[in-house]
Amino acid sequence: MTRSPTRRRLLALALASILAAPAWAQSIDPFTVSDIRVDGLQRISAGTVFTYLPVERGDRLDQAKAGEAIRALYKTGFFEDIRLDRQGDILVLTVVERPAINKLTVAGNKDLQTEQLMGSLKDIGLSEGETYDRMSLDRVKQELTRAYQNRGKYNVVIEPTVTKLDRNRVDIAINIKEGKAAKIRHVNVIGNDIFSDKDLLKGWESRPSNWLSWYRRDDQYSKEKLSGDLEKLQSYYLDRGYIDADVGPDNTQVSISPDKREVFITAGLTEGEQYKISTVTVSGDTVLPKEDIEKIVAVFVKPEQVFSRARLEAATDSITASLSNIGYAFAQVQPTPDVNRENRTVGIDMQVVPGPRVNVRRIVFKDNNRTKDEVLRREMRQFEGAWYSQAAIDRSKIRLQQLGHFSSVDIESKPVPGSNDQVDLEVKVKEENSGQVMLALGYSQLGGAQISAQLSENNFLGSGNRVSIAAMRSGYQERYDFSFLNPYFTDNGVSLGYNLFWNEFDYSDFNVAQYSTSSGSAQAFLGIPITEYDTVSWMMGIDSKEVLALSGQTPEVIVDYINAVGNQTFHSWRTQLAFARDTRNHALTPTFGTYQRIGLEATLPGSTVQYWKLDYQFSKYWPLSQALVLNTGFNIGYGDSYGKDFVRNLCYTPPTFVDSDNDGIIDVVTPGADPTVPCETTSPDFQKTVTATGLPFFENYYAGGVSTSGRVRGFVDNTLGPRVPNAYGYLQPLGGALKTIGTVEMFFPKLIDSPAARVSAFVDFGNVYKDFDSFSAKEFRVSTGIALMWRSPMGPITISYALPLRKEDDDRIERLQFTFTGAF
Template sequence: MTRYPVRRLLALALASTLSLPAMAQSVEPFTVSDIRIDGLQRIAAGTVFTYLPVERGETMDQAAAGETIRALYRTGFFEDVAVDRQGDILVITVKERPAINKLTLTGNKDIKTEDLTKGLQDIGLAEGETFDRLALDRVTQELTRQYNNRGKYNVQITPTVSPLDRNRVDVTIDVKEGKAAKIRHVNVIGTDSFSNEDILANWESRESGWLSWYRRDDQYSREKLSGDMEKLNSWYLDRGYIDFSIDSTQVSISPEKRDMYLTASVTEGEVYTISEIKVTGDTVLPQDQIERLVIPKAGDTFSRVLLELSADSITNTLSNIGYAFARVNPVPTTNREDRTVAINLQVVPGPRVNVRRIVFKGNTRTSDEVIRREMRQFENAWYSQAAIDRSKIRLQRLGYFETVEVETPAVAGTSDQVDVVFNVKETTSGSFVFGLGYSQLAGMTASIQLSQNNFLGGGNRVSVEAQRSDYMQRYAFSYLNPFFTDEGLSLGYNLWWRELDYSDFNTAQYNSTNAAAQAVLGLPITEHSSISLLGGIDSNQIQTYPGSTPQSIIDYVNAVGQRTFHAWRTELGWARDTRNDFFMPTRGMYQRIGLETTLPGSTVEYFKINYEFSRYWMLHPAFVLRTGLDLGYGDSYGDDTVRNLCWTPGSYVDSDGDGQIDTYVPGPAPSEPCLPSSPDYDKTVVATGLPFFENFYAGGTRSVRGFRDNTLGPRSEPTGGYSRGQPLGGSLKTVGQIEMVFPRLFDSKAARVSAFVDFGNVYDGWDNFDANELRASAGVALLWRAPVGPISISYAYPFKKKDGDEIERLQFTFGGGF
C-alpha cells in the first residue's frame, strides 16, 4: 500500500508544487475498482463524489491523484486531504474544516451589526458555513482598514475561535473602536487669489468647531479627503483656472493617533475666458432650441460647472423625448498665449428608446394597480426621465413605502428598449390601536382605533375610532377612495359623534355635543394641484353653566333662542403639494386654502377661510429649513339676531363669611322675549359675528409652543373664581413657524429633532389685530413615530410674552398625531 501525504496548504498552487513530486516518485498506475471516503462528519459522501475528477473503472496515476487533491481543496470543505490505495480501491482521507456554530460581533458602534453581518456572509463567514481561518484573517484586515478610513486609528479587532464538539466552532469578533482622530488644522498652500476660508467653506473635512459634534466634519477619512480634493479642483475650474493643479497632499497624524493635520499644495495658473462656444452633432431638436440651453457665452470666464449644467440641460431635454442614452461631449481647444478656450459641445443623441415594461418589486401588500395609477411614464411609450422621476416622487408621497428606488435595465438583444423597475420597501400603512395616551391638554386618553391608509392593498383609506378622555368622547368612521374614477376623482364619507367638555379644554366653560354626516369629493386639476368639495349636515347642542360660562356666550345662545345649532355645511378647498416625501420632506412646498360656509336656512349663517403654508429648503444634508404659516378668519353673513330678554341676572355672594365673594346665585331663568317697555325687561342680546364654538385658538403643541394650549387671545371678563377671565378664542388667527430640522441626528425616518421659533395669536376680528400682541417662543422639539404611537416632546422659552400669559415650557403628547 502506498500513501501520498499532503500537508495543510495556504494556496492551491502551493499544494500542487509540494505534492506532485512526491507522488511522481512512487505512483504506480492502477485501475480504480472502488472509491472510499474516510473522515467525513457533516458532509455527505455523495457531495464529495460530485467533485471528484475520477470514477470507477478509470486509471489512477500521478496526474489524476494531483487533480483529485486540487479538486477537493477547491471545495473549501477540507483543511487536509490524503490519497491512499488499498489494492485497487482508491481511499481518500479528509479532515473537514469545522462549521461555524455561532458568530458574534461585539463593541461595534460606528458600523452597524447588520451591515457587518451581511458583509461577512458575502465571503462565507456566517453561521452554518464552513470555517476558514484565512477568511477570518481577511475580515480582520478589512475591518481595520474601514475603521482607519473613518479616522479611528486606535481600533483593535480581536477574533476568537472557540472549538466545540462535533467539529464546530464559535467565532467572536470583538471590536474596540477607540476614538476618532480629529482634524486640528487644514491648510492649502499656493492659493494667492482666494483665502483658505472661502476655499474650505464647502469641504467635508474641516477643523473642529462648535457644531462638529453633530456634523462630524472634524473626523478624518480617506474618502472625504478624496472628495475634498475634487472640490478644490472644481473650485478653480469653475472660476476659469484651467491650468490649476494639485501638486501634493499630505496627511500627518500625531504620535498618539488623536490629531490629524491636512496640507495640500497647489498651483493656480491663469484665468481663461471663452473665445467661442458652439453646439455640433445631431441635436434632434432645432439647433437654436438646443443653443438656448447653453449658459456660458463667448467672452465669459470659463466655468466647468456652467458647462456641466449646460450639458445636463441638453441631455435632460433629449431624455424627456426618448433619447435615454444621449450624451454631450465638451471638447475644449485651449490657446495658452491668449488665455482663451474655444468650446465645442458635441451632441450624441444615441437611439430613441422605448419603454417595454414597467415592473414593480417588493410590494407584497400593495396591489400593482395602486402603484401603476401613480405612474407618469407609460409602457410602450417613449422614455422620459422627467416622467420617471415624477412617478418616483408620487410613490414616495403615498406614505405606503419606506424607500423607492428605480432601475432602467436595457432589454437584452436590443439597443432601443428598456424596462423600468421600481423597487419598493413597504412600511406600515395602517394600525390597530387599543391603549392609553396622555397629554397635558387632554389628560388620560383611552382609545380604540382601526385605521388603514391602504385598505386590503387597494389604496383606500378606512378608519373606525372610539375615544374617551377627560374632556371628550368621540366615535367616528371615515372612508376615502382616492381613485373613485380612473381620472382621479376621489370620494369619501365621514360620520362622527362627539361630546366635548370645554371645562377641561383650557377654554370657556361649556359643553358641546356634535354629530355630523359628510361627503367629500376631490379632483386633481394639475400634476401638483387639486380641488375638494365637502358637503354635509351637522348639529351642535350647547350646554352653558350660569356663573361659570362667560356671559358673552350665554347672551349669544339666548339671542339665537335655542341651544341646538343645525347647519347645512359646505367647504371648497384648493391645495398644491410639491413636497418630495410623505414622512420626512426635505424640499418642496405645501399650501391649502379652504372656504367653509353654512348655507342659508342653518341656525346661524357664517363662513370661515383657512390658509396653510409650509415650505422646505435643504440647506445641507444635515439641515432642512421649514417655514410655516397658518391663517384663519371667520364672520357671519346676513342680518344679526336680536332678542330682548326679560329676566333677573344672578349675583355673587360671600357664602363662607371670609369676606370674599366666591359663590354665584343664579337668577330666574329668562322668560319669553318681551318689549323694552315690559316691567321685567332686562337687556337686549345680539348674536353676531362668528359663533363662539367656531372660534380659532392658539397656544400649545400645535401652534405657539411654550404657551398653554388654547390660552392665547381674547378672554372673558374676570368673574367669580376666574380672576384672569376665560379664553374665548377669536375669529382671526395668525400663527407661523420657522424650524430647522436635523434629519441626520437619528438614522431613522421615524424620528426627527428640530429647533424652532413659533409666533402667533388670535384676535376678535380684523379691527382688533395688533402686531404688538403677537406672542413668540423658541425651543427644541422631538417628534417620533414610535411603535406604540406618535410621541411629541418640546421645550420652549417664550421670549415675547405679557403679564397674565399662561406659560408651559415643557409640553408633550403621547398617542396623538403630529
C-alpha cells in the same frame, strides 16, 4: 536535518498559496499504483479525495506526479497536511483535515454593521460550515484593520479567538475594539496664491474640531472623506477656469500624532493660469432643431466666459433631460474641449449622441403587498406603450410619495433583453402602516370612567379609499364620527367623500370656555383636480348645534350671545369652497416644494346665524443641503357675521343674599339674565341690552400647543388669545375671530439615520385676537425648541420641548408636549 511537523505544515501552506511554485513531496521511487488508500479522513469522504486526486489505479507514480497530486489536494483547501507513502504497490495518502467552522461571531463593531461584516467574511471564505484556514483569518484581521484605519480609527484592535471543539470543529470569535477616531487638529493648504484657505476649505467635510463637530462629526479623519474633499478642491479650480490646477493625493500629506489620536493634513496644489471659452459649437444628431439645442447651451456656456466645468455639466444635463423627455432615454452629450494654452482659451464642441428612441413596454409594481396595483397605476404619469419621459417618471414618483402610503418609492428603468429601443419600468415601494387605532381608558372624579376608540384607514382594503370611525363615551361626552373619501370617484381624479358625526359635550376638557353642546352634522364634499398640482374642492352640509350654558361656569359673554339670538339651537346650511396647490415631493417628510390652501366657509341664508370664515395656509420647504431643510409657514384665518345682528333687551332676576354653606359668610347669588322675567316688574338696574354679532363663539379660532391649526409650542393647548371670566372670576379661553400663526423650522434629515424619523429646531409665533381692530404684533407669543417626529411601527409620535421667548405672566406654559396615535 529533520523538519519539525510545525515547520513542515507552514511550508505546505505557503506552497499551497503560491501554486506556481514547485510542490514539495517526499522522495519516492517510481512505481505502478495498484491501489490507493486514504488515512486520516474524518468529515471528508474518500470519494471526494479521489475526485480531486490526479492519480488512478494503474498509473505510474514518479516524483513529478507525486508533487502534482500534493498540489491538487492542497488546492482544495480541505487539508492542513498531506503525506504520500508507499506500502508495496499501494499508494497511501495520510491527511490532516482542516477543522470546520462551527460558529462565527463578531462583537464590538459599531461603525461597520454586522451583516456587512459577515458578508465580507463569507467572500473571503470564513463562514459557518466552511473549513477553517488560518491564512484567511490573518487576511480578515488585515482587512478589518485597514477598513477601520480608513475611517480614522488607528487604535483599532482586532482579536480573533479560535476555540477547538470535538469532531474536528472550531468556534471563531472576532472581538473588535474600535477605539475613537483620530481628530483633525489642523488643515493646511499650500501653493494657493489666488484663493484664500477659507474659500478653498469652505465645503470640506474634513475640518479641525469646532463647536458643531458633535453633530457634523467633521473633525473625525477618514481617508474616503479626504479623497472627496480633494475632488471638491479640484472642482473649485475647474469651475473657475483653472484647468491646469493640480490637486491630488500625491500632493497631500497626512501626519498622525504618536498616540494616533490627532491628524494633521497638508494639501499641496498648483493653481496654473485661468482659461476662457473661445467658441461653443453643437454637433451630432441633435434630434431637436439645432437652434433649440444651441439656445439651451447658451443659457449656461457662452464665448468669452471664464471656463467652468460646473456650467458645462449643467448644459450637458439640460440637453440630455430635454431628449429624455421625448423618448431618448440613453441620450449622451460628449463635450470635447480644444485647449489653446498659448492664448489660454478653450473651444468646446457639444457632440450629441441621442441613441435609439425608447418606448416603455411594461410597468411592474413590486412590494405593494397591501395596495392594489390600480392605486399605484393611476398616479403614474408615464404610461405603458408611450415614449419614455424622464419628467413624467419623476412626477410619477412624487405623486406616489404624496399618497402617504409608502415610506419610499424607487423607479428603475430596465432594458428589455434583445431590444435596444424598449425598457420596462420597475416601481418598488415600501409600504407603511396606513391604519391607525387609538384606544383610551381613564377615570376622573368629575366624569367617572371614560373610554374612547378611533379606527381610521387611509388605504382601505388596499383601494386607496379613506375610512374613519370614532366613538367616545364618558361621564361628560359622547361622540360618534364616520367619514369616507374615495380619491378617485372618477377616472380623472375627481374625489367624493362624506362626513357624519354626532356629539354630546357636557363639559369642556380642551382648555376652552365652558359650555355644553349637542350637535350633529352631515356633509358631502367634492375635489376636482384642475392641473397636476392644483385642486378645487367644494363642501355642502347641514348641521345642528344646541348650546347650553352651565350655571356659574359659562362666561357671561357667551350667555349674552345665546340670549340675544333667543335660541339655544343653531341650525346651519354650510358650504365651503377651497383652492389648494401642492408641489411638495413627499406627503409625510417633504424636503422641497410648497403647499398653500385658501378656503372660504360660510353658512347660507336661512341658517340660525349667518357667518363666514376665510383661511389661508402656506408652507414652503427650502433644501439648504442634504443635512438641512428649512420650512417656513404661516396660517391666517378670519371670520365675521353677515346680514342682521341680533339685539335684545333682557332683564335680570334681582340677586339674593344667603349663607349657602352655613359658614357664617353671606354669599351673593346672581342668577343672571332670564328672558322669562317681565321687564316691567324689574328695576332698571337689572335690565340689560344684549347683542349677538361677529363670528359665533363656537366657531372661534384657538392657538397654543401642538395642534397643527394653531401651533405655538410651549404653551398649553388652546390657551392663547382672549380670555373671559365666569361668575367666579376664573378666566377661560374664548378664542377669537382672527388667527395669525407662523413657524420657522429647520429639519435635520441626516441626524437620525432613518427615513421614518426627523429632528428639527423651530421658532413658533402667533396669537388669536377678538377681531381685526384688536390685532397687535406686540401680543405675539414666541417660543423656540426642538422636536422629534417618528413614524414608529405603532403609529406617528411627535415630541417637542419648547421655551417661550415672549410671554405674559398669566400664560399657561407647557414645555414638554407630545402626541401619539397607535397604529395597526
